[in-house]
Amino acid sequence: MLLSRIAESLYWMSRYLERVDSTARLVEINLLHLLEAESAIGEAAEWRPLLAICGKEALYTGTFGSAEITGPRVIQFLMGERSNPGSVRNSMRLARENARAVRDRISREMWECVNELWLRYQELLARPPIPERAVAHCRTLRSEVARFHGHTSSTMMRGEAFGFYLLGMFLERADMTARIMDVKYHLLLPDLALVGSPLDYYQWAALLRSLSGYEAFRRRFPSLRPLDVADFVVLDGDFPRSLRFAVDRMAQALARVGSARADSPSARAVSELSELLAKSDGSALFEAGLHEFLQRFLAGISDLHGALQREYFEAHLGDAACTT
Amino acid sequence: MATALAAPPSFGAAAYHEFYRDDFEPRAHYRPLWEHIRKAGQALLSDKVREAHLTLHTEGVTFTVYANSDEGIERVWPFDLLPRIITASEWAPIEAGLAQRVRALNRFLEDVYGEQRILRDGVVPAELVYGGRDYRREIRGIRPPLGIYIHISGIDVVRGADGGYLVLEDNLRTPSGVSYMIENRIVERRTLPEFFARYRVRRVEHYPALLLQALRELSPRGGQDAVVVLLTPGVYNSAYFEHTFLAHEMGIELAEGRDLVVQNDVVYLKTTHGLQRVDVLYRRIDDDYLDPLCFRPDSTLGVAGIINAWRAGNVAIVNAPGTGIADDKAVYPYVPDIIRYYLGEAPVLRNVPTWRMTVSDERERVLGDLENVVVKAVSESGGYGILIGPQSTAAQRAEFAAQVRANPRNYIAQPVIPLSRHLCYLDGELESRHIDLRPFVIQGREIHVVPGGLTRVALTKGSLVVNSSQGGGSKDTWVLSDAALADR
Numbered sequence: 001m002l003l004s005r006i007a008e009s010l011y012w013m014s015r016y017l018e019r020v021d022s023t024a025r026l027v028e029i030n031l032l033h034l035l036e037a038e039s040a041i042g043e044a045a046e047w048r049p050l051l052a053i054c055g056k057e058a059l060y061t062g063t064f065g066s067a068e069i070t071g072p073r074v075i076q077f078l079m080g081e082r083s084n085p086g087s088v089r090n091s092m093r094l095a096r097e098n099a100r101a102v103r104d105r106i107s108r109e110m111w112e113c114v115n116e117l118w119l120r121y122q123e124l125l126a127r128p129p130i131p132e133r134a135v136a137h138c139r140t141l142r143s144e145v146a147r148f149h150g151h152t153s154s155t156m157m158r159g160e161a162f163g164f165y166l167l168g169m170f171l172e173r174a175d176m177t178a179r180i181m182d183v184k185y186h187l188l189l190p191d192l193a194l195v196g197s198p199l200d201y202y203q204w205a206a207l208l209r210s211l212s213g214y215e216a217f218r219r220r221f222p223s224l225r226p227l228d229v230a231d232f233v234v235l236d237g238d239f240p241r242s243l244r245f246a247v248d249r250m251a252q253a254l255a256r257v258g259s260a261r262a263d264s265p266s267a268r269a270v271s272e273l274s275e276l277l278a279k280s281d282g283s284a285l286f287e288a289g290l291h292e293f294l295q296r297f298l299a300g301i302s303d304l305h306g307a308l309q310r311e312y313f314e315a316h317l318g319d320a321a322c323t324t
Numbered sequence: 325m326a327t328a329l330a331a332p333p334s335f336g337a338a339a340y341h342e343f344y345r346d347d348f349e350p351r352a353h354y355r356p357l358w359e360h361i362r363k364a365g366q367a368l369l370s371d372k373v374r375e376a377h378l379t380l381h382t383e384g385v386t387f388t389v390y391a392n393s394d395e396g397i398e399r400v401w402p403f404d405l406l407p408r409i410i411t412a413s414e415w416a417p418i419e420a421g422l423a424q425r426v427r428a429l430n431r432f433l434e435d436v437y438g439e440q441r442i443l444r445d446g447v448v449p450a451e452l453v454y455g456g457r458d459y460r461r462e463i464r465g466i467r468p469p470l471g472i473y474i475h476i477s478g479i480d481v482v483r484g485a486d487g488g489y490l491v492l493e494d495n496l497r498t499p500s501g502v503s504y505m506i507e508n509r510i511v512e513r514r515t516l517p518e519f520f521a522r523y524r525v526r527r528v529e530h531y532p533a534l535l536l537q538a539l540r541e542l543s544p545r546g547g548q549d550a551v552v553v554l555l556t557p558g559v560y561n562s563a564y565f566e567h568t569f570l571a572h573e574m575g576i577e578l579a580e581g582r583d584l585v586v587q588n589d590v591v592y593l594k595t596t597h598g599l600q601r602v603d604v605l606y607r608r609i610d611d612d613y614l615d616p617l618c619f620r621p622d623s624t625l626g627v628a629g630i631i632n633a634w635r636a637g638n639v640a641i642v643n644a645p646g647t648g649i650a651d652d653k654a655v656y657p658y659v660p661d662i663i664r665y666y667l668g669e670a671p672v673l674r675n676v677p678t679w680r681m682t683v684s685d686e687r688e689r690v691l692g693d694l695e696n697v698v699v700k701a702v703s704e705s706g707g708y709g710i711l712i713g714p715q716s717t718a719a720q721r722a723e724f725a726a727q728v729r730a731n732p733r734n735y736i737a738q739p740v741i742p743l744s745r746h747l748c749y750l751d752g753e754l755e756s757r758h759i760d761l762r763p764f765v766i767q768g769r770e771i772h773v774v775p776g777g778l779t780r781v782a783l784t785k786g787s788l789v790v791n792s793s794q795g796g797g798s799k800d801t802w803v804l805s806d807a808a809l810a811d812r
Contacts, residue, residue, distance in 0.1 A: 001577065001593070001595050001597070002595055002596045002597075003577065003579060003583050003593060003594065003595055003596075004583070004594045004595055004596055005580070005582065005583050005594070007596045100559060101559070103559065103568075104568040104571070104572070104578055160596065164596075257596065258597070259597075260597040260598050312596040313596075315595065315596055315597060315598045315599075316585060316592070316594040316598065
């Protein structure tokens with residue numbers, strides 16, 4: 001038996017931590033990439049894609065008005081901005097609040113990790129960023145989140161609660177990977193006719209690095225072809241940040257959680273995502289249009305979140321509510 | 325109950341010493357301990373103290389002190405290494421007296437929420453009961469499962485100047501401290517295994533098992549499949565550590581009010597697999613906050629409709645609503661009469677003499693002598709709302725006098741009891757400090773008095789205030805099974 005409130009807090013705790021990790025990774029890789037770039041495309045063009053990936057262009061405009069898009073502003077907005085609910089700082093805070101609510105359900109090590117993360121970095125992130133230091137900060141934040149997952153893996157019972165921890169993490173990860181692909185691909189490959197040709201090596205490497213997938217990709221594919229990158233990031237079942245990997249893990253997590261209903265809406269939502277992936281291979285993705293595919297995938301992720309909400313977190317409101 | 329005011333006590337000298345006889349030799353049952361300490365030497369003791377504190381720290385045995393900030397301050401539980409030892413012959417009357425007291429007070433509650441014979445017979449004034457903040461007229465006529473109101477009590481016992489045990493307070497609502505009793509034992513056994521070998525100490529760690537059994541017995545659907553839930557006000561409550569501790573030990577769900585819902589007079593838990601019926605609710609929130617439909621409408625901690633579910637017999641609530649009238653300090657002076665009335669027995673344990681502020685000549689004599697008495701607000705606990713005359717300022721006394729006159733029902737007064745003293749190992753020195761004792765009593769089909777309890781220590785020299793919220797410490801409490809070690 002698991003209280004809905006506890007399940008929901010576990011789910012959000014790991015979603016927010018995943019968001020800390022992926023946002024820090026985006027900022028870090030963009031900074032590194034800009035250091036290496038040989039020709040400048042203009043500051044606004046360099047940083048706007050990050051806002052697009054996080055779905056925060058409108059909010060950014062609301063915060064900074066018509067002021068130009070600059071690196072320091074975007075970093076500030078994504079890392080420390082109080083008015084941005086998805087900022088790293090707010091995600092850390094919300095992860096901690098959810099962890100506190102389930103403190104008696106998680107190990108001491110897990111709690112201490114989340115607690116320290118907030119206590120150590122909240123002030124730093126509230127200050128205007130120093131771009132030269134931001135890379136180091138992002139790296140530290142990511143390793144703190146990794147430490148949390150390490151403790152979780154070695155201290156948490158593999159029960160229903162663990163299932164919700166996994167669901168939160170992989171749902172957020174799949175969502176972010178799909179967004180990164182959608183935005184970057186569009187930018188890097190303006191003309192689909194170029195799909196099979198080698199393109200800017202550094203740009204593509206940066207995309208893979210923002211998913212921690214560069215080295216693994218190089219082992220698997222001889223050259224950086226867009227087709228292969230899409231195949232790897234979307235469909236490779238061994239790559240931990242691929243869409244298929246996340247969907248497989250969510251299916252396993254749901255099996256662990258179980259369902260009170262014969263026709264579980266959450267299980268249905270996950271199998272729809274699986275089918276979407278099964279129907280695709282690298283070249284099929286391009287024939288139907290990668291953008292359309294990713295939009296369908298993101299809609300499926302959103303459906304899954306809604307289904308979890310209805311089926312588990314608000315189970316008492318449902319029709320199958322009374323099991324006595 | 326009118327008692328002559330005692331001469332101003334001088335603490336220390338007047339207080340009974342648990343460890344030393346009057347000739348400064350250790351009492352017989354402390355001698356093996358004493359010899360061990362002498363042989364061990366200070367360095368070893370200091371190592372042991374460090375070890376014990378480290379254990380408590382890493383295990384996160386903490387309590388929360390309410391502060392101005394939203395979050396409160398978490399402190400590590402203050403633990404003194406030297407155990408308090410109670411011989412088998414000393415324990416026997418405590419055990420009998422507490423069981424008798426719980427039995428009689430339970431009868432009292434059945435009566436005041438039922439026929440009210442004791443009020444009609446004039447043994448306890450009716451206006452005292454009706455005027456009590458914690459008398460719940462809403463629940464009159466409801467019979468709780470097995471007729472039990474007081475399932476769990478933590479009755480404070482002190483030792484007067486003559487070494488006799490006295491009941492200081494009956495805590496019958498949601499007394500806390502039992503987790504610390506158990507943690508103290510775990511730490512003590514780990515730290516001083518060699519001492520345990522010399523004494524045969526009765527065990528206390530089965531408390532959660534006893535409690536779970538008593539809770540299951542109350543289930544309206546039978547004990548086997550009973551779903552038992554601990555209801556906590558949440559993480560900011562000072563006893564939250566204890567709530568998580570007990571829920572873990574009993575393997576029951578720890579829920580907040582928002583995790584529960586009442587439908588058709590049945591209480592349910594909101595789980596990931598739908599609603600799960602609750603049979604027994606061990607609540608650690610006060611009556612006031614329990615049911616916004618019945619008591620305080622602004623409560624967000626409780627569960628709307630839970631009193632109706634209880635009235636319908638679909639859920640047991642532990643302790644039952646309404647027990648607060650039986651540990652109301654204004655009712656306390658009548659407890660010996662309550663015992664005689666219902667049980668036809670003489671009280672085994674004495675009360676502390678108490679002046680009733682509702683009786684005008686008792687009140688006037690107290691107000692004329694505030695420097696030498698303790699005044700307590702009847703519905704406060706945790707060391708709040710208390711005036712200790714000899715340690716008070718003229719301004720505090722004037723303030724209390726005004727409050728007593730304005731609302732006499734709300735206060736009682738007692739002589740200053742020089743709480744017994746014990747040896748403590750503080751900052752590398754052996755020092756004497758005042759202590760009390762909170763044993764825990766569980767009432768199911770039978771009454772169990774757990775052999776031991778929480779010994780609280782006033783860590784400040786000369787202080788009589790032992791509450792952890794006011795800087796108190798604690799000791800492991802050993803009740804000996806061996807009758808051979810006689811006292812005195």
